Amino acid sequence: MTYCIGLRLNSGLIFMSDTRTNAGVDNFSITKKMFTWNVEGDRVITIMTAGNLATTQALISLLDERSKITSERNPTILELPTMFQIARLVGTTLKEVIDDSNPAGPEASTKFKASVIVGGQINGGDPTLFMIYPEGNFIEVTDDNPFFQIGEAKYGKPILVRAYDRAMSFEDTIKLMLVSFDSTIKANLSVGLPLDLQVYEAGSFAVSNKPRIELGDAYYEAVSSGWGDALRTALDQLPSYKG
Template sequence: MTYCLAMLLNEGVVCLSDTRTNAGLDNISKFRKSFTWEVPGERAIVLMTAGNLAITQAVMGLLQENIENPQPGIETLFSATSMYRVAEIVGDAMRVVQGRDGPALAQMGESSTASIIVAGQRAGGRPRLFHIYAAGNFVEATADSPYFQIGEHKYGKPIIDRVITVETPLKTAVTAALLSMDSTLRSNLSVGMPLDLTVIRTDEFRISEARRIENDDPSFDALSKGWSAALRRSFDEMDALWN
């Protein structure tokens, strides 16, 4: 399981993912689920993955292989003319991998379900955010629905629902993302540290911030403890309102 969250704001894009994968209670590992590509001043792209690890790793590998060994007629993340085209390229890669590996996994009784969040901005366009499904099709975030979650999202969703709009300042969105993740970490053991935080500011056309948050990160620990204390204080206030 995993938890990945991406938010599309007027000020930019915020992406956060955990790193835990497991295949049973006694087989827990850490794998990066957030991947970035950039041409500073021209484009910045973030992909986050959830689902069958072999499928998502194969998709990431295929995308990188096409960049490193470009073939005539094959567009890459670096040659795509828009973020919409980037989403199509990722969807096409998903179809290739699913078509190759999906039937064999099904025969073994294994699921090939996977999903990918695509976020970023290319020069000449606005920041955009997409959710790619296992079939390679996708949907795009809008002002009405400015965020996507994949993986174990239910524990962290209420915070985002109450706080995030496209007008939310970038710094506030980062805080909301971290608190959403903290709520998920506390309620589900299949989501775990460390975390990968990525920020792209509008019209910077680069990865503005890329931070690995470890178990002993003092800022995250203070945020977690502060949120718990704030909730306890708020609960006491709400308790007094009920007659």
Template sequence: MTYCVGMRLDRGLIFMSDSRTNAGIDNVSVFRKMFTWSTPGERVITIMTAGNLATTQAVVSLLDERSKVPADRKPSILEAPTMFQVATLVGETLREQVRVHAGEAPEAETKFGATLIVGGQIAGMEPRLFLVYPEGNFIEASEDTPFFQTGETKYGRPILLRAYDRDMSFEDAVKLLILSFDSTLKANLSVGMPLDLQVYETDSLQVGEERRIEQDDPYYSEISSGWSEALRTAFHSLPKFSF
């Protein structure tokens, strides 16, 4: 399992992903799940992956290969004219790999499935954020749905729903995401550190702040312990129940 969040703000886009993969409690590994392609001054595209590791690695490798070697049939994600077309290409590549890994067996398709978050900006257009399903179709973030989650979503969702604000700063957005991930980490062992963070500022057309947050990161530790104490304080301040 995994946990990834892509969020759209007035200031731009922000991404965070964990790095744990597992095939059972005695077979846990660390693999990066956030990947970025850019042509500075022209476009920045970030993809986060969740699902079958072989499928997601094949998708990322194919997208990377096709961005370096001219394609015979269609443009690469570094050549597609719009972010919608980028999402379409990513969806087609994902669908292709799901079929390959599933051996064209429909009953096995879920096992080899994956879900991707795709976000970025192309010069002259607005930043856009998409959630791509294993079937290759996708939806786009909107005013009503300004962020996407993949993987183990339920534990970290409540804090996002309660505290998200489209005009919040990147700094506050990072704090919010850390709280969401901390809740998930405490509730599910299949999600684990380190966390990868990336910030993209609208119209910068270059990769922004990137950081890997390790288990012993001082800020993460301070936020995690502070949030636990704040919850306990809030709980005890609420009116008591009486029979």
């Protein structure tokens, strides 16, 4: 399992993903789940993946391999003119990988399924995000639904719903997302550090901030312990049940 968030602000986009994969409780490993293509001055495209590891790795490899081949008939992720067309290409490629993984039929193909968040900006368009389903179809972020989660989403969603504001700074949004991840990590063993973070400033068409938050990171630990203390304080301040 995994956990990834893509979130849109007035000032741009933020992506965060964990790196834990597991094949049973005694077989954990670290695997990158965030991938970026950047043509400075023209576009930044970021993809985060969740689901079957063989499927997601094949998806990223195909997109990357095809991006190196110029073809007027089949424009690549580096050539398509809109984010909508990028999302359609990623969806088509994902469906292709899933179908090719199991030629025996759709019933058994569920084990090869994966979900994807794709976001970014192409010159001439606005920053945006799409969530792509295993069937290849997708939805776009809206003002009413300003973020997407894939993977183990349920534990970290309440804090995002309650506290998100599209006018937030990047710094405050990162703090919010870390609380969401901390809640998920504490509730589910299959999600864990390190966390990959990417900040994209609208109109920059460049990626300048891609840190990895490692186990023992001082800021993450401060947010985690501070959030726990704040919850206990808030609980103590609520009126007691009178029965």
